[in-house]
Amino acid sequence: MYQLNLKRILSFVSGVFIIWLFMFVLSPMLIEHVESAKTLATFIQQNDINSGAIYWSDVEITADAELGARSTVTYLPKGK
Amino acid sequence: MAQQDTQQEVVVDKGHASWSDLIKLEDYWAIWLGFAILAIGLIIYLPNEPKNLRETIAESNAIMQMEANRAPFKTIEYYKASDAKGLKATSTPIAKAIKKFQNKPHGWSTNPGEAFFMGSERADAKKAKAVAKYEKAEAAAQAALASATTAQQAAADANFSDAQLNQQASDAISNWRNKKFAAGKAKKKTKVKPYDQLTWLAILCVALGIFFAIGRAAMGHSPVKFFIGFIFVFIVATLAYVAAQQSTMKGLGIGYAAWAILFGLLISNTVGTPKWVMHAVQTEYFIKTGLVLLGAEVLFSKIVAIGIPGIFVAWVVTPVVLITTFIFGQKVVKMPSKTLNIVISADMSVCGVSAAIATAAACRAKKEELTLSVGLSLVFTSIMMILMPAFIKAVEMPYILGGAWMGGTIDATGAVAAAGAFLSQKALYVAATIKMIQNVLIGVTAFGVAIYWCTRVDCTPGRSVNAWEIWYRFPKFVLGFLAASILFSWIYASMGPDVGYAMIDHGVIRGFSKAFRGWFFCLAFVSIGLATNFRELGHYFKGGKPLILYVCGQSFNLILTLTMAYIMFYLVFPEITAKI
Known part of the structure; x- marks a missing residue:
């Protein structure tokens, strides 16, 4: 034992x-x-960066990515 | 029908339904507990809007619209307006108080004690070091801004009609954004303050222990025995977070899931899991509750707003790879276990650990199968996170294409973000966007797998299954998961993407439910480890079939994603790619 x-x-x-x-x-x-x-x-x-994160909400910089991507889609720069 | 005596092995439901199930079954308790947290989060955050939120958003959007019409690239003013509208409900005082309570152990490098405590002297020293770095980064950002302003002015003077000047301005602005990103991160490190996380962790342990014990009591088990065992499981989960917060481990992308399983396995296969702890080793209970919370993070409406090319890449390639890998596993590799086959296929094609958890619960996979799938995913995630950016740089692949490729293929979201940001901010945008779109597929995958298993796999061959039987067999927590997703997507959509970003994403989710979900998954992984025999795990790996399946599936994924990313970003939507 x-x-x-x-x-x-x-x-x-x-x-x-x-x-x-x-x-x-x-x-x-x-x-x-x-x-x-x-x-x-x-x-x-x-x-x-939380590189071991398992979902988008666990990573802070996905917020920057989302803002950037959403801006491109909504306000696509076209110029004159 | 699955039987109750296999409760510890797989996710099961009883073969009949009654109203009392609502308070006796684990699946329903996962829903009640998950929704209780979500309801509390909504009650806390919705009435606490950041000051001037809607006015700031309206003002910023007007500037962005004006700038989008003025120049053929994102101007400095456009970016500044975009930054200004990034208000968050997590910056309110109540959110900061909640954060203290929910916080995981802190980051550390050589002294694990810093995961729990930091005195004012040490904090001041770290702050002074961080301030020096920040000042340097800020100076670089300001210099880049000055160059960008000059370049933009030159382009404006030419009425934005000179392509070369426009390109120079766009490049200078991108450089400023990269420098600003670095300065922002450096600034965050200057906010270091003394802390005593141990007290908060003890409070959290008691709160979560009571929270889960209520459900256990209703299910007819001893809440006291559960609570006592829970303290042990929580301590191991805390240690998993401590290990994941170590700086080298962060650098390699080895997160809490790996450590939680490893620590659990180490205990159970050496000194053995004490009997009194087994009352709290409730893998499915923790996973299902965590998954209901995860449902709130599956925001369909967010995805629609963030990127058409990404939707094509993620939503075409991912299901094709998932289904093909599953069929390949059955017909070619001849995987003995269908559940292991689908869990590996989902974690490799959708989004790693989170998809593996959802799929395993939906098809009632064994704990060993989930462990194996997660292990494979974590190993390949670390390798791909290091090799892919290096390869993209070496072959001089356009960073946007590289970002899309990594976003669609690297399993874990954190690793995708790290690898994308490492290339450039634009690569991060694309990589993270595609991964977020893939993340949303978790809901569809879990629901589809649950239905397929109920109707095709778990039934007698050649016998049709009626609606009632599907209902009996269907893992009910999936309904909670879907309901949370639909409810939060609807709230998010009704608020609009900008307010939803501030109040739901950076309020209820990131400021409340996300932390609980992380803890619940961590507790689940510890439980898996504590209940798994290492030899049994070896049995599932026999012949290296899971590895062969993963490698073949991932290779197919790499080829198909790269092809689709090229088609979408460079042939179908080049105008979006040029202006990301």
């Missing part, structure tokens, strides 16, 4: 360690070494 619990706790701790490794070692390494990932990640951080 004791061994079983210990094994489970060790598995849990290993899992937590892997997550920590992914978050603080592997991911920063990936961003550092893949140029396109680095540029995009820096852009996302600078502009505080």
Whole structure:
């Protein structure tokens, strides 16, 4: 029983360690070494974009997009 | 008919109907709870219009109309008027108080404690740093504005009849808008204030625990046991948000859904989910309530107003890819599970996690199937979010075409917005617009899948199904989802797009229901993880068929979307494309 619990706790701790490794070692390494990932990640951080959002209302900048797109459709610049 | 003993596995309904179902069935409780939140949101926001809202809108629209008639491109005055009418009900004092209560853990980089607390000293230091950055960004924006003003004046002096001068002015104005966007974001960061989110999170936990416990009690379960277990589920959900708010994870687009499932899986497959927690592991209850709230965000009337070319791209390509991928999965890949097949098809073709949730609930997919679909979607979203903008830049594809391509193919809305904004503001407009139009398809997809499953999949082969049987089998929460969508679309339309933008989009939805919906989905994903055996998950992945289906479907999606985007934006509606 004791061994079983210990094994489970060790598995849990290993899992937590892997997550920590992914978050603080592997991911920063990936961003550092893949140029396109680095540029995009820096852009996302600078502009505080919720890139993990699952719906349009979760992302603030969709509001800008909507205003812009709606303006184009409603008041399409035609000039004289 | 699905049976009650499979309640923990799939979304089910009993095989008979009675009036007592209205207070005993989970589907109805999802509707009541969802509509209670929406009603409270309407009561709070509708009487609290921002000052001079309608006057400002009328004034701005008059200027935009005048400018649209004056020049063949969007002038500086046109943009300023457009910005001025972007008033929001979320800027009212009551909205700010609500935000404190609903807020998720804050963003952080190396110190997770900052997700919950920030002292005044640290806040001041961050503010000082942000102010310096903002001043630099603002100076760049002002310089760009000065250049744009000069270029526009030159075009105006030529009576806007010199194409070269017009183009130069348009480009200079676009440059100013990009700089202004950056300055706006930098300005937002200067508003950093000290916070103690932990207290608010504790209050939110109690409030949501009681909220859901009421429904559980009515359904004949112990509300006390539910509430105790709920505290654990809520804590794990909070940790999922904390992980998603870490700056590197944000940069890679790894959101709360992935962390919630992962943390749940880690607990259940190592130390095991405690028995007392299982009372609150109510995946379907949380998902269905969240989906009813999501219904309010499916605004058909908004879509009509924002873009004809986008409607063609999203509404032609998406159903074609969805149906083709489903058939391909059945006939070629020979997916053993129809539900897994349709959930993967929907999350890949419609809009990722949100579509997967809605479709899984509509066809009563197993939790493992939803987990697998969401996992696939999240992995490919991160990859595509990084690779697609890089590819578009490398091949020098026009950004508007690139934006349309990404909007139609990258699953998650957040990733689409990030990748689009990374290219340019115009690419963001197109990408986000197409994704928003696709988002609306969730309702149609969920309803269509629910009907198809009731009439064709869940019935005895060769036997016709009468209307009553369809009603028995139909997941009732879908009606709540559709009702919320129709009601909010109607309110939005009756207000008009500008007032609707301020009062519904940036009021009831973004200022109230959206945050609850996010929490409910997060709680659902934690519950999925807490109830899933990793080995069972492996069984569904056997032979790599889900991966093959996703890759084939997404490849088809990429080709078809790019083709349709080119046709719509460059052959059918070039005049709109030129003036976005």
